[in-house]
Amino acid sequence: MRELSYRDALNEALHEEMTRDPRVFVLGEDVGRYGGVLQVTRGLLDKFGEKRVRDTPISEAGIMGLAVGAAMTGMRPVAEIMYIDFSALAMDQIVNQAAKAHYMFGGKTRVPLVMRTQGGGGRGNAAQHSQSLEMWYVHVPGLIVVQPSTPYDAKGLLKSAIRDDNPVIFIEHKLLYNTAGPVPEGEYLIPIGVADVKRLGNHVTIVATSRMVLFALEAAETLAEQGIQAEVIDPRTLKPLDLATIVQSVEKTGRLVVVNEGALTGGFTAEVAARVQRAAFDWLDAPIMQVATEDVPLPYNGRLEFEAIPSVQDIVLAARGALYWNAG
């Protein structure tokens, strides 16, 4: 199978969906002529013209307000917010308008928009450009939150997100754009709300999201050398969460490590831990381990940033801890 970068897989999804459905259009800062600072919208302007590829002023509230209005009036906007950190400026449009309209108008309107954005640290972008804020959106009823970790998932999920009639927060990771992976030729979709088992194992379950999936897979290699077979699950969609796949794995392994790049407190790891303990209490043989970012603004200094964000070794230690293997 051919290999594509995460960036090109997303780009291909946009090309295909805009070709398929004339209602689909993209908007955002520098998405047109420049092709997006992350080059995900590259080539769209030449192919689909200025009407469907709109460069906007630097106003996140404006971008999202426009997207909500367009979606309610029958379009399928794909808005790019350059950094998820900046989405704070558009919060009213996302939380109070996009997420609520379908419900508050009694189903008489829909908001089929996609907010594409990217988050995560590890690139020395400092505290205002490195956050993992996915849980802000997971917390809002009415929103779907997607976080692909591979090129294959990125393409299939973006296409599904565009076709979904609900507002979808589609969160990419700034350090995944250059990663490559197999992406089949031709059309395929990945359903929203379905987790993917990225590696099979019997001894401990590791649930990880976004870039942490790659870390978890690397940790699983290290663990395998130590005789521990880890099962790695990528929920891919944070909301709605595919709890069944996770619980099924925990019933097998009896141990769970949850890894997320967001801050520990009030984060994704706590949410998964709470749900799994209720659903699989009798199967747990050890406390559920959480691996998340320290509760600090992410430092600019690379070494400090490395310490704050979960590392492969953190995941290895957590998995060993779940197996009561910590002494060695």
Place this chain on the structure above:
Amino acid sequence: MPTDVIMPKLGLTMEEGTAVTWRLAPGDRVAEGQILLDIETDKVVVEVEAPAAGVLGPLLVGDGQKAPVGGILARIYGPGEQVAGDSVAAPRITPLAPGMAEQAGVDLDAVSVSSATGRVTAADVQAALGKTAQGEGLGPAPRPPTLVEPRATRSPTAPQNWGDRGARHFSSPRARKRAKELGLDWRTLTGSGPRGRVIERDVLVAAARPPSIPPTVAKPPSIPPTRGEEVRWEAPSPVQRVVAERMAASFGSAPHFYLSAEVRADVLLAVHDRLLPIVERRAGVRLTLTDLLVRIVAAALAEHPRANAFWHDGRVGVHARVNVGIAVTTEAGLVVPVLRDADRKPLAQIAAERSELVEKARTGRLMPDDLAGGTFTLTNLGMYRVDSFQAILNPPQSAILAVGRIVERPAVIDGGLAVRPACVLTLSCDHRVLDGVSGAQFLGRVAELIEEPYGLLV
């Protein structure tokens, strides 16, 4: 995060240990692998190494104090980690304790801490409550379920001085589920997890092995001394306590019977004298009569597997290997180090290994592995003025041989009277495994080899 120094689990039956001597004091620098303290288990004293480098925090379990397996003895703080002396040393409080204390009107500061974690637990509050209440009607205050966990449901073999304070017996949900499926009572198991938590592995291990002690031994009523009699109470050492429990369990559950035979020992003594210098040259140790007896017994066991067996759950388990335990008296009590594969080892090697085991036993340095895996036991009181004695089976073994002193005795030979060295062998048997005839055949073979040790060469 600081690294916990925990009470290690050194054997399948180990549930708690005693911190005998700390080699370092709080605040001392520690290198990884450095000896931190000595701990005493049921049977041995073992050194505990530092699991990490750093600075030693406050001792949560002091010299002479006990802690359950997995209990935190101290913490080691790495570079940059705050040695939060106060917050670690100050008794922390478990979630149940404050509510309990408030409900019962007990001053939390006045509650003494019993657990090794240094935390005030609900059980401590209850203990304090018992002291202050003195039977006054406090009313049926609703109590958290942990407090009413009846002691009767705890393992009959659980060390009482830990469990008596109402400490909880922890287990993972998975372990409980698995135990239920396998028809085991998880409360009777020893946990290998933190705070002695029973985890799934412990259940599976327990299910796979025969219990060393039958789990359901009816507890006979203990008869107290007459009121007013002057009694001095002595606490048994950990070893004495284990011996007491195991012997009571063995005697109460295994139907014992005894076979005795007097054997001439003149040839054995002569062989011993001849081999002494040879073994000394080969192995550098003094050959003892015990070594010869181990070799003889092992040879006989290899031919009579029923004496090398055990009863479990309605079936007889026959050991494939011949591991002869040797009863050794030490200052701490009776221990039985095991000489493995004694039927396959030359005498010089048996002598060397026996010498090392006995030395380790006398100095309290036996490791759990030295004591595990025995399939038969030899006990010899020949050095005392004991002609013969009947030993209690070392559970779950089916036989034990007791050897009395060798003295000159009159013997009738060819109608005439002669005097020659002899001793009395007494074999104790578990009648569920051996009957009179099979026991007699085994004892007969041992006697034959003692009277004619050259038979070993054949």
